[in-house]
Amino acid sequence: MPEKSNQRAIANLVGFLALAGLLSGCASLPADSKVEVVDYRACLVSDGDASTTGLNESSLYSLNQAVVTYGIQKKVVESTPAKFVNDVDQLVQQRCNFIAIVGARFTGLVQPIVEANPNINFLFVTDEPETELLSGGLSNLATYRVDVYEAGLLAGHIAASITETRQLAVVCQNARESQFYRGVEAGLAKFDEEAGTATELNSRLLAVAPVDVYLPYGCKGELPGILESAGNYKIVGFGRDIFLDTQLADSKDFVATTIIPQAGPRLLEAIASDLESEFMGGTLGSLVALFGNGGLVISEEHSLALPSGELEKLRLLAEQYELSFK
Numbered sequence: 001m002p003e004k005s006n007q008r009a010i011a012n013l014v015g016f017l018a019l020a021g022l023l024s025g026c027a028s029l030p031a032d033s034k035v036e037v038v039d040y041r042a043c044l045v046s047d048g049d050a051s052t053t054g055l056n057e058s059s060l061y062s063l064n065q066a067v068v069t070y071g072i073q074k075k076v077v078e079s080t081p082a083k084f085v086n087d088v089d090q091l092v093q094q095r096c097n098f099i100a101i102v103g104a105r106f107t108g109l110v111q112p113i114v115e116a117n118p119n120i121n122f123l124f125v126t127d128e129p130e131t132e133l134l135s136g137g138l139s140n141l142a143t144y145r146v147d148v149y150e151a152g153l154l155a156g157h158i159a160a161s162i163t164e165t166r167q168l169a170v171v172c173q174n175a176r177e178s179q180f181y182r183g184v185e186a187g188l189a190k191f192d193e194e195a196g197t198a199t200e201l202n203s204r205l206l207a208v209a210p211v212d213v214y215l216p217y218g219c220k221g222e223l224p225g226i227l228e229s230a231g232n233y234k235i236v237g238f239g240r241d242i243f244l245d246t247q248l249a250d251s252k253d254f255v256a257t258t259i260i261p262q263a264g265p266r267l268l269e270a271i272a273s274d275l276e277s278e279f280m281g282g283t284l285g286s287l288v289a290l291f292g293n294g295g296l297v298i299s300e301e302h303s304l305a306l307p308s309g310e311l312e313k314l315r316l317l318a319e320q321y322e323l324s325f326k
Helices: 003-020 055-070 084-093 104-116 131-135 148-162 179-195 223-230 246-254 263-275 310-323
Strands: 041-047 073-079 098-102 121-126 141-146 167-171 200-202 213-216 234-238 255-261 287-289 296-298
Touching: 041 055, 041 084, 041 104, 055 073, 055 098, 055 121, 055 255, 055 263, 073 084, 084 098, 084 104, 098 263, 104 121, 104 131, 104 141, 121 263, 141 263, 148 167, 148 179, 148 213, 148 234, 148 255, 148 296, 148 310, 167 179, 179 200, 179 310, 213 223, 223 246, 234 246, 246 255, 263 287, 296 310
Parallel strands: 041 073, 041 098, 098 121, 121 141, 141 287, 167 200, 167 213, 213 234, 234 255
Antiparallel strands: 255 296
């Protein structure tokens, strides 16, 4: 492995560890912080556990980043569709200036809440189409859709390019029912077509040998246990760069790459714009996160290198997919 790749990986890790304490689930400004505290509260409503890998974790991390960057207060609520209206009403009563909502299961519930609270700006992060919400033209709502099928497409191709046993597994809850899983199927099929190989995809929670590449999706902490029982393996992640996951400290050498949706940075930008009274909602606030427009990012190379030419193949794969619906 080239020395500069190892140095880059170490630099990434050192930088993360320096911020880890501040950006944990209980992030707050330290007593000696030079950041001025402001009278502003940003709130997050997640569908279930806010630390679930993917859109939830990415959004939570950036909310914590906003606390230590801008000096704001925060509030996080782990909700369900049945509790959603009551949970948001409570956040309104607690004087949230901005509310981010993460999860496609909330889609039909968002518009009435936004309309009922015109003085609060909202960001809705989803992995499903948001056409109905956009048709409402709500100036206090921005939407950000992540195309998780394309994320899976890229992840599947990468995983197929690094497996030695031709056995992959998408692991953690309900993976087989997701658009991500369908994307992984298409990505590995494309690789097999190019390379003349035959790759098998599994979705068992505790898939074991001969599986040697794991693609975690929607995990809530199960992955360390899965990898501990797996023996020799590689990881292709989705969400925040899995190389930086403190739960996987002993697994960093096995991380190939992560498909990173820019939902977190989008949330941070939305809070910044709201603080400056420049929030833009409606259609101007909507963007579908794709690889071609930078909404999906492939993490930097870590200790485990990708095959030569793989990144260029991914660019072509994403281009063909994105052109298919234009």
